[in-house]
Amino acid sequence: MMTQFVIRRVLYMIPTLIAVSIVTFLVIQAPPGDYLTTVVARLEAEGQYVDRGQLDALRERYGLDESVWVQYWRWITGIVLHGDFGQSLVYSAPVSDVIQERLGLTILLSVTTLAFVWAVAIPIGMYSAVRRYSVGDYAATFVGFIGLAIPNFLIALILLYVSYRYLGQSVGGLFSPEFVDARWNLGKVLDLLAHLWIPVVIIGTAGTAGMIRVVRANLLDELNRPYVVTARAKGLPERRLLIKYPSRIAASPIVSTVGWLLPSLISAEIIVSVVLSLPTTGPVMLRALESQDMYLAGSFLLVLSVLTVVGTLISDILLARLDPRIRYGRR
Amino acid sequence: MVESPPPLLDVRDLRTHFATDTGMVTAVDGASFSVPRGKTVCVVGESGCGKSVTGRSILRIVDAPGRVVGGSILWDRDGTGDPVDLATLDPGGPDIRKIRGDEIAMVFQEPMTSLSPVHTIGSQIAESVRLHTDLDDDAVRGRVIEVLGQVGMPRPESRYDAYTFQLSGGMRQRAMIAMALVCHPRLLIADEPTTALDVTTQAQILRLMVQLQAEMDMSVLFITHDMGVVAQIADEVVVMYLGTVVETGPTEQIFTDPRHPYTRALLQAIPRFGQRRAGRALSIIPGSVPDPYRRPGGCPFHPRCAQARPGTCDVVEPATVTVAERRDVRCVLAAEEVHS
Structure with a gap:
């Protein structure tokens, strides 16, 4: 009974996590312009040389010319498969290094x-x-x-x-x-x-x-x-x-x-x-x-949301342990 | 005359008061009665007359701020004539805890709320056995399954692990009774155990209790407001009104020859078959139980009594007179009859 409950509850988590990640991505996309425009603006303001080739490489990597959904797909697969949360522009380092x-x-x-x-x-x-x-x-x-x-x-x-x-x-x-x-x-x-x-x-x-x-x-x-x-x-x-x-x-x-x-x-x-x-x-x-550091802020939002979902999972499992009415409850 | 053995339980002038913010509620105010060995005594009365508090006072489990403030509760388990006065024990102490659940057990009105919703009924019953015996786990489990079978629980082995919400009302009450009986108590206090059940189940539970009482040779103090139940199971009756005992006696005498006006009124208020077609309305007792904060002076029943005499009943508290063997009445009318 308990195992069944936990399995069911973990499966329910998956759609929630997907929804959470989509919302997070939409939030970090909400400010006008994309990540690279911010980078270019900053570099130019500092009077630095902007390397076109490097920009194009980044543009290619994050699919910035593609539709929002393709961009989301690249972002989320990067996180899930490679642990790549993107670049932080404030720290000029990978977000994962900053956060870890x-x-x-x-x-x-x-x-x-x-x-x-x-x-x-x-x-x-x-x-x-x-x-x-x-x-x-x-x-x-x-x-x-x-x-x-x-x-x-x-x-x-x-x-x-x-x-x-x-x-x-x-x-x-x-x-x-x-x-x-x-x-x-x-x-x-x-x-x-x-x-x-x-x-x-x-x-x-x-x-x-x-x-x-x-x-x-x-x-x-x-x-x-x-x-x-x-x-x-x-x-x-x-x-x-x-x-x-x-x-x-x-x-x-x-x-x-x-x-x-x-x-x-x-x-x-x-x-x-x-x-x-x-x-x-x-x-x-x-x-x-x-500083509108999109990928860094977005990663934080995502981690916080995942923690909430995981916390809820833990509390649900504990509740089911404590109260048989939940364990045996209608599904 | 043969000397009768001392009663199992002898309650004398019991007073249980609740000190609330708005005043003192005298829930039980000088109640006296006794429970003979192997007999069923029914305590009857309207809601708020102190029946339940009396039952709880005996086990010293009155909810705060209630307190037993006076009187004695003499518990003579073995008939040695050397009873323990439960009223003087510390309600949180080990002495009364040894008696609770072992020598005196209690069954409550609402089995759904009176049993824990998050523990299996087996574990709740086993707890009693563990508290009062030294049996090992297997023996405890065996004892619980045995008692579940005794109270007519089908498939007791598998019901051991059932939760209350998986059982019907009747089965829950059976589990409750099993919990009370598992340590073979000498006295079972049943506080309206059938009130929350439907009529068919009520009859089954009553029959079960009568049967178990005979099998286990215990006394039962049965608290109810239902005169029909009283007629079915009681050997003796204790009629309570506003925290006092107004009349006690053998069941037959109470039904055929009630002496106290309140007892008469209660009996007249029992609906009878065909009553409506015969054009007789159901008789009721006028008025209602007074506000517990403002108890009437004199006889507590006088404001509702058809035979009340101004100048006497509203001034003097009537004395309890013994009109026959094991037959007490607390009314001036009965006192006059005895004296004349």
């Missing part, structure tokens, strides 16, 4: 943040629900609303100031200066971990605050359900009861947020990364959008 290292760090940052959000929000939310209107609940609610209300970049600036002024630690970036260009080794990993917590806390604060409210509300909904009373009437201890029954059912709406939490973390990361000058995708994405 940064994307890894971004995913690391996002996944760590997600883990942080859950690890903090779920226990606090559960406590808030079980001890509703207690001092602890009010405290969690208060801190939660503050976390929701303060913009990310402000927290980033405050933390920057505090840690520089009082801790004497430089918080910009993910690495200490001596490790930035170093090869990966244990020292670099430890250095990364020492820097990682600051952006994780900053990006995760709003999510944590929101998640506390979601967990609390969902669990409150379930706590007084008749099945909880039934389990209590069996003689089950309260703590085991809480974990096994209401929490399991209250978990479904939380798990279903994985899908949209991932992209929202990545977009929250953009602002924070600019403020903290992190070597992640955020600042590059911003720069690509500002």
Whole structure:
């Protein structure tokens, strides 16, 4: 039953991904002129010599004289078959080179943040629900609303100031200066971990605050359900009861947020990364959008969309594991 | 006169109150009754009279902010005359948990919502066995399948892995009953177990419960508002009104010789075949159960009572008088009869 569900769900992903890639391509095609006109305009503005032969080669490669659909086909087959995302004009390098290292760090940052959000929000939310209107609940609610209300970049600036002024630690970036260009080794990993917590806390604060409210509300909904009373009437201890029954059912709406939490973390990361000058995708994405770097921006859009689709897939599979009604549901 | 053995359960002057933001709700306000060994006692009354809260108070599973604030619930499992007072136990403590599901089990009204939708019925029933016995996994599974068979679940081996949404209403309630009976309780509290079912299924479930009670030699406290059900299964009846017990007695006597005006009114409100053709309208009890925040003074039933006497019934709470063996009435009229 479960295997069938997963296979079906993965097959459904394919048309979604195709549609997403088409929309992304149309978006990067939307500005007037094509990629090469932008390149030529820039080169000429800088008074540089424009090599006709090189231009024609590029024109040929991306099929810029062909119809939109042919261009799309070349673009997408380039990505799928050769991992070729096109040229970035801002960085004058292949997009894949620009993205690669940064994307890894971004995913690391996002996944760590997600883990942080859950690890903090779920226990606090559960406590808030079980001890509703207690001092602890009010405290969690208060801190939660503050976390929701303060913009990310402000927290980033405050933390920057505090840690520089009082801790004497430089918080910009993910690495200490001596490790930035170093090869990966244990020292670099430890250095990364020492820097990682600051952006994780900053990006995760709003999510944590929101998640506390979601967990609390969902669990409150379930706590007084008749099945909880039934389990209590069996003689089950309260703590085991809480974990096994209401929490399991209250978990479904939380798990279903994985899908949209991932992209929202990545977009929250953009602002924070600019403020903290992190070597992640955020600042590059911003720069690509500002300077109409079509292939770079488009690649980001595509990667973000794919992440969303994959996130939804993961959350759907988890939901089906949690709730047999979904597993056995009508197709 | 032969000394009768002490009752299995003896509830004395039970008080369960709900402290809400808008005031104190006295859901159960001095209820007294007892459940003899091996008998079925029906608790009857209109909605909101405190029947369910009484049942839950016994197991100490009243939902917050409800609390048992007074009285005693004497549980004498072995008839030693040395009972445990459940009312004094910590509702979250290990002592009451050992009794729940093992010595006293409960069946609820709505099997769909009273069972977890995301666990198989087998695992939910097995949980009870694991909590109260040391059986290994295979023995637990065997015990669950056995009890599923006992409650008339067809193909119990394969139903072990079924979820509630894959079963019909009647089958769900059977699973619920199996869950209650799996540890052989001495007392089964059934809180309107047939109300959510259609009439045919109702009859099947009632028959099953009567049969199982005889087989397992347990007592049943059956909470219902349906006098028809009472007539079918009860040995004794406890009539409740607004958190108090107004009359108790053997079923036959309650039906043939009701002493309390409320009991009489309840009995008259049972629809009878051919009633409409005979030109008699269905009699109803005038008014409705009062607002729980504003309980009438004196006898709680006096505003709706045809025989209420101003100056007495609205001032003094009537005393409970014993009119015969195991036959108590809480009404001034009955008190006068006894004294004259």
